[in-house]
Amino acid sequence: MAELDDAALEPRAERFEHYLDALLAGGRPSPDDIEDTDEAEMARLAAEMSAAADPEHGAPDPAFIEQLRMRMRQADEGIAAVQEPLPVRPGISGRAGRVRVTRRQLLAAAVTGAAGMAAGAAAMTVVRPVQATEGLIWDDGTGLVPSGFDWVSVALVKDVPEGGALRFSTPAFGGYVVKLNGEIWALSSVCTHMGCTLQFRTDWKDLRCPCHGASFNLEGQLANGRTGWRRNGGYRGDQRPYAIDLPDLVRPDVQVRDGHVLVKTPHF
Amino acid sequence: MAEPDDRPAAEPGRFEEIYDEQVVSIYRFVYARVGNRPDAEDLTAQVFMRAVEQLDTTRDRGQIVSWLYRVSQNAISDYWRAFYRLPVIGADQVAPGWEPAQPGEVRERPAEGVAATQRVRKVLEQLPARYAQVLELRFLQRLTVAETAKQMGISHGNAKILQYRALRKAALLGDFDG
Numbered sequence: 001m002a003e004l005d006d007a008a009l010e011p012r013a014e015r016f017e018h019y020l021d022a023l024l025a026g027g028r029p030s031p032d033d034i035e036d037t038d039e040a041e042m043a044r045l046a047a048e049m050s051a052a053a054d055p056e057h058g059a060p061d062p063a064f065i066e067q068l069r070m071r072m073r074q075a076d077e078g079i080a081a082v083q084e085p086l087p088v089r090p091g092i093s094g095r096a097g098r099v100r101v102t103r104r105q106l107l108a109a110a111v112t113g114a115a116g117m118a119a120g121a122a123a124m125t126v127v128r129p130v131q132a133t134e135g136l137i138w139d140d141g142t143g144l145v146p147s148g149f150d151w152v153s154v155a156l157v158k159d160v161p162e163g164g165a166l167r168f169s170t171p172a173f174g175g176y177v178v179k180l181n182g183e184i185w186a187l188s189s190v191c192t193h194m195g196c197t198l199q200f201r202t203d204w205k206d207l208r209c210p211c212h213g214a215s216f217n218l219e220g221q222l223a224n225g226r227t228g229w230r231r232n233g234g235y236r237g238d239q240r241p242y243a244i245d246l247p248d249l250v251r252p253d254v255q256v257r258d259g260h261v262l263v264k265t266p267h268f
Numbered sequence: 269m270a271e272p273d274d275r276p277a278a279e280p281g282r283f284e285e286i287y288d289e290q291v292v293s294i295y296r297f298v299y300a301r302v303g304n305r306p307d308a309e310d311l312t313a314q315v316f317m318r319a320v321e322q323l324d325t326t327r328d329r330g331q332i333v334s335w336l337y338r339v340s341q342n343a344i345s346d347y348w349r350a351f352y353r354l355p356v357i358g359a360d361q362v363a364p365g366w367e368p369a370q371p372g373e374v375r376e377r378p379a380e381g382v383a384a385t386q387r388v389r390k391v392l393e394q395l396p397a398r399y400a401q402v403l404e405l406r407f408l409q410r411l412t413v414a415e416t417a418k419q420m421g422i423s424h425g426n427a428k429i430l431q432y433r434a435l436r437k438a439a440l441l442g443d444f445d446g
Contacts, residue, residue, distance in 0.1 A: 006426075006429050009429050009432060009433070010425065010428075010429060012432065013425075013428040013429045013431070013432035014428060016428075016432050016435075017413060017428050017431075017432075020406070020431070021413075022304075023303055023304055024406065024407070024410060026304060026305055027304060027306065028304055028306040028307055029304060029307075031350040031351045031353075034351050037352055037353075038436065038439070040348070040351040040352040040353075041439040042432075042435040042436055042438075042439045043351055044348060044351070044439075045391075045435060045438055045439045046303070046407075046435055047301070047302055047303025047304070048300065048301060048303060048387075049303075049388050049391070049403070049407050050303040050304070050407055051299055051300045051301070051302075051303040052300070052387060052388045053388055053407045053408045053410075058295065058296045058299035058300055058308070059292075059296075060291070060292060060295040060296075060299075060308075060309075060312070061305070061309070064309050064312075065291055065292070065295075068287075068291070068309075068312070068313050068316060069284065069287060071313070071317065072283060072284070072287060072316055072317065072319075072320050073284065075317060075320045075321070076283050076284075076320050194310070211309075212306050212309070243306065
């Protein structure tokens with residue numbers, strides 16, 4: 001490493017501080033803030049030092065331990081063939097207006113959808129029967145190519161609370177119907193970080209990820225990220241900002257017909 | 269009470285037993301090397317989800333523990349490859365299938381807590397005083413850059429540069445992770 005003067009170092013030091021800032025705030029640092037191999041060494045040293053200096057010595061979150069246990073149990077009980085997606089960096093997934101359905105989401109939706117149908121078939125009126133997932137053939141690994149689309153009724157307009165969100169599930173994906181200032185739209189319930197299922201919190205009017213605590217507003221934008229945190233001086237009882245930027249939630253196409261909210265759903 | 273038992277040899281629930289016994293150690297092992305909770309959770313999840321698919325639970329305990337640490341180490345290496353801009357090699361290629369422990373090999377986890385704190389102390393001792401101070405304020409006392417700058421009586425910009433130089437120097441000292 002050649003010695004550099006302060007002026008030459010300033011932009012590097014500035015960017016490296018982004019890495020340190022995320023790391024020391026307990027967030028997820030990005031490799032994008034690392035310029036070269038020397039800085040990678042520095043980042044690794046900083047990560048190890050930060051862990052070592054952690055007063056809790058890396059005690060895991062009990063909620064995480066329980067959640068992973070449930071995932072393992074499910075996988076062990078027969079969904080074993082379904083691959084969990086690897087962590088996705090922001091910017092890779094989530095093109096607006098398009099729902100990319102993974103095999104896992106499809107199976108998960110099929111499972112919860114079947115349970116949901118049994119529990120309350122009246123809540124979901126399928127306008128046109130959607131092909132059963134049994135006997136599907138798909139390419140391994142890659143996204144599915146839909147063979148067509150259906151408009152599926154997921155809710156009655158009168159059941160969607162103003163300023164609130166109503167959960168729905170179709171055989172292809174799950175989401176929420178949102179009504180705000182008289183307008184209706186739908187949001188995917190798949191967190192754009194790792195694909196966990198978002199939960200609507202009535203008290204906060206947001207969609208919260210149980211995995212790492214991202215909160216999305218009813219427009220589908222990350223609400224507790226660092227930008228919003230700086231602007232609003234915090235977020236609803238959270239102790240720190242969510243450390244990384246996430247793409248907006250996917251917005252499936254929606255139409256209202258005869259008092260039903262219809263969501264455009266791919267079939268395969 | 270005799271009941272017909274046509275289950276396979278590996279008892280159901282065996283994964284959970286292994287999980288309960290190992291998950292905290294594996295998490296700490298990963299956390300000590302990536303330094304943040306979200307990534308440590310992701311990697312720990314990867315290890316155990318892989319275990320559900322690939323781990324032969326009829327193996328003895330030592331071999332199972334050995335397998336878990338090997339897969340964890342590979343996941344950590346892949347994680348850092350992104351920072352070094354190196355191509356990612358899947359853990360499958362690094363540790364194909366099953367790798368039995370070497371005879372006499374002990375794969376218990378090293379004590380992360382106390383030893384790691386001592387390693388930090390050792391690094392700080394080897395650095396010039398100003399460098400040690402800036403790292404201590406930021407990493408041990410967890411001050412922000414602004415607070416660190418104030419404490420040291422320097423500008424915000426200079427604090428960033430100082431911590432950058434300090435880490436650079438510390439990284440040059442090497443063998444932090446032993």
